[in-house]
Amino acid sequence: MTTAFQDAFDSLKRDPGVILFTALQWNAERSGLRRVFTSHPEEYPLGAEKTVEISPGWLGTVIADKRPFLAADLAGLAEVFTDVELIRSLGCGAVINLPVLKDGDVVGVLALLDAEGRYSQQSVETATAVLAASAEELAAAFTHEPSTIRKDSLLP
Numbered sequence: 001m002t003t004a005f006q007d008a009f010d011s012l013k014r015d016p017g018v019i020l021f022t023a024l025q026w027n028a029e030r031s032g033l034r035r036v037f038t039s040h041p042e043e044y045p046l047g048a049e050k051t052v053e054i055s056p057g058w059l060g061t062v063i064a065d066k067r068p069f070l071a072a073d074l075a076g077l078a079e080v081f082t083d084v085e086l087i088r089s090l091g092c093g094a095v096i097n098l099p100v101l102k103d104g105d106v107v108g109v110l111a112l113l114d115a116e117g118r119y120s121q122q123s124v125e126t127a128t129a130v131l132a133a134s135a136e137e138l139a140a141a142f143t144h145e146p147s148t149i150r151k152d153s154l155l156p
Helices: 002-016 057-062 076-079 084-089 121-132 135-144
Strands: 021-027 032-038 069-071 092-100 107-115
Touching: 002 032, 002 121, 002 135, 021 069, 057 069, 057 076, 057 092, 057 107, 069 076, 069 121, 076 084, 076 092, 076 121, 084 107, 092 121, 092 135, 121 135
Parallel strands: none
Antiparallel strands: 021 032, 021 107, 069 092, 092 107
């Protein structure tokens, strides 16, 4: 099922552009996100999970409201992510998070990161349009992904 994630990554690299890409499976019962795909497995290992440290504002936007989240610069990233230094070390300083829905529920989130100032609201609209064509495949990939969690790794 990771083919859907790889295809999305390939498409998004062209427009709006992506340096770091991850797919995070949403587990509503645990209020957690588990990484099921990554373009940078050394820095962002598969299976890692994030729960309590998720920003409430981010959760409200992406999970509760089911809307994309945009942080166009490092200051915006620092408000919601604890791994800003690692993000910066990879040449990234902006993020777009896109919820993936199945039957109206969030099943996963795609994280696109690129250089600071690279993303705008137009970038969000472009990324949303790019993913619309593969929405069903992405939702299926998230729901068919096993929900085992790496106990030795916390999601940065």
